Amino acid sequence: MNYYSLNKKAPNTSFKEAVIKGIAPDKGLYFPETITPLPASFFENIDNLSYEAIAFEAIKQFVSPDIPEDVLKTIIAETLSFDFPVVKINDQVSTLELFHGPTMAFKDVGARFMARCLGYFNQNNTEEVTVLVATSGDTGGAVANGFLGVKGVKVVILYPSGKVSDIQEKQLTTLKQNITALEVDGVFDDCQDMVKRAFLDDELTSKMQLTSANSINVARWLPQMFYFFFAYKQLHKTHKKIVFSVPSGNFGNICAGMMAQQLGLPIHHFVAANNENNVVTEYLTTRLYQPKPSVQTISNAMDVGNPSNFIRIQEIYKHNFEALKSNLSSFSFSDDQTREALKELYTDFKYIADPHGAVGYLGCKSYLKDNEDAHCVFLETAHPTKFLNVVEDIIPEKIELPSQIKAVMDEEKASIPIAHYDELKAVLFNTLS
Numbered sequence: 081m082n083y084y085s086l087n088k089k090a091p092n093t094s095f096k097e098a099v100i101k102g103i104a105p106d107k108g109l110y111f112p113e114t115i116t117p118l119p120a121s122f123f124e125n126i127d128n129l130s131y132e133a134i135a136f137e138a139i140k141q142f143v144s145p146d147i148p149e150d151v152l153k154t155i156i157a158e159t160l161s162f163d164f165p166v167v168k169i170n171d172q173v174s175t176l177e178l179f180h181g182p183t184m185a186f187k188d189v190g191a192r193f194m195a196r197c198l199g200y201f202n203q204n205n206t207e208e209v210t211v212l213v214a215t216s217g218d219t220g221g222a223v224a225n226g227f228l229g230v231k232g233v234k235v236v237i238l239y240p241s242g243k244v245s246d247i248q249e250k251q252l253t254t255l256k257q258n259i260t261a262l263e264v265d266g267v268f269d270d271c272q273d274m275v276k277r278a279f280l281d282d283e284l285t286s287k288m289q290l291t292s293a294n295s296i297n298v299a300r301w302l303p304q305m306f307y308f309f310f311a312y313k314q315l316h317k318t319h320k321k322i323v324f325s326v327p328s329g330n331f332g333n334i335c336a337g338m339m340a341q342q343l344g345l346p347i348h349h350f351v352a353a354n355n356e357n358n359v360v361t362e363y364l365t366t367r368l369y370q371p372k373p374s375v376q377t378i379s380n381a382m383d384v385g386n387p388s389n390f391i392r393i394q395e396i397y398k399h400n401f402e403a404l405k406s407n408l409s410s411f412s413f414s415d416d417q418t419r420e421a422l423k424e425l426y427t428d429f430k431y432i433a434d435p436h437g438a439v440g441y442l443g444c445k446s447y448l449k450d451n452e453d454a455h456c457v458f459l460e461t462a463h464p465t466k467f468l469n470v471v472e473d474i475i476p477e478k479i480e481l482p483s484q485i486k487a488v489m490d491e492e493k494a495s496i497p498i499a500h501y502d503e504l505k506a507v508l509f510n511t512l513s
């Protein structure tokens with residue numbers, strides 16, 4: 081598969097080069113040249129396929145021929161070593177739990193997949209790769225965990241100081257080894273802008289191989305398609321109109337769901353569930369796409385004011401507003417509404433959600449008001465204990481800490497404070513020695 085830059089001012093490139101570069105030289109996101117739907121027989125036979133077999137069929141065309149099929153099977157087996165259960169909330173709503181991996185957030189799949197692809201491409205390479213990543217909470221921990229000890233790879237994570245949860249901060253600052261955490265005096269968008277600027281900085285890129293482990297990287301983004309297939313496998317016999325409500329920040333996850341739909345997965349509709357960072361909700365109402373500085377909320381991983389992947393969504397719908405709107409609804413919710421939803425899920429259904437899942441649940445409720453015959457699945461993108469300070473105030477029971485969380489609780493944080501791009505540059509040059 082070849083990839084083109086969405087800015088259309090850079091040469092097309094292979095999967096391998098797209099992964100190693102992260103972003104095209106013209107600053108565009110890479111997008112696959114073709115998307116070939118899976119045959120009808122795949123969907124007819126889905127009940128007999130394992131998750132690994134489904135994932136293999138879904139992603140094969142996007143990584144071929146750079147990753148041979150036997151290597152791809154191993155990468156997928158190692159990536160998907162945990163479960164993805166659908167849990168019934170009521171007759172109209174279910175949740176897909178994506179938090180059973182090592183850092184208890186949906187980012188684990190993409191991070192582990194990408195780390196293994198990069199490890200494979202790098203095996204005979206003497207040149208080190210530096211992975212730069214901006215996080216508003218969950219990506220950082222997943223990337224730190226996924227890339228820990230990967231040969232020839234150094235990871236530098238930028239996160240907004242004071243704007244991620246305590247456990248998220250522990251996950252991304254305590255592993256050390258080949259992982260460096262930079263605590264940025266700013267918001268997530270400042271971190272993301274610095275990362276994107278670094279890719280275009282000739283002084284840096286002439287001395288080091290930089291790539292991204294955010295969803296701008298195709299190897300981080302595309303494996304997120306798997307979730308939608310896994311939910312479909314669990315629900316298609318009982319529900320015909322399946323709608324996904326995706327808590328959305330950088331819009332990589334929902335965009336991956338739309339790619340799954342392009343492959344033929346029968347998804348009836350998407351809901352982008354937003355907190356008060358509502359650029360896309362406003363766009364669908366006003367047709368004006370106006371990125372703005374992110375505001376801090378209790379669903380902090382979605383505190384993104386300029387979502388990177390929206391341009392890919394536009395590309396899928398060929399920049400046709402009506403086509404997009406017929407397949408995507410978007411709602412935005414305040415922190416108070418999110419707290420109420422957490423309470424309702426617990427009181428009415430005995431389900432403990434995290435704040436992001438609660439926003440997804442609200443997205444389902446809003447959509448179902450006018451679409452009663454649909455079944456809405458909200459993605460539970462992270463485990464509630466990652467947001468203990470929020471959840472424990474609302475849920476009147478002691479929540480048992482999972483072993484993955486306990487493992488980092490008492491570790492010592494190591495981070496470097498920075499405020500400006502030049503400081504990032506200095507850190508990157510220091511990693512060269």
Ligand SMILES: N[C@@H](CCOP(=O)(O)O)C(=O)O
Binds near residue numbers: 296
């Ligand atoms: N929600 C994210 C922000 C970065 O998103 P990504 O999917 O592009 O890595 C986070 O938790 O850091």
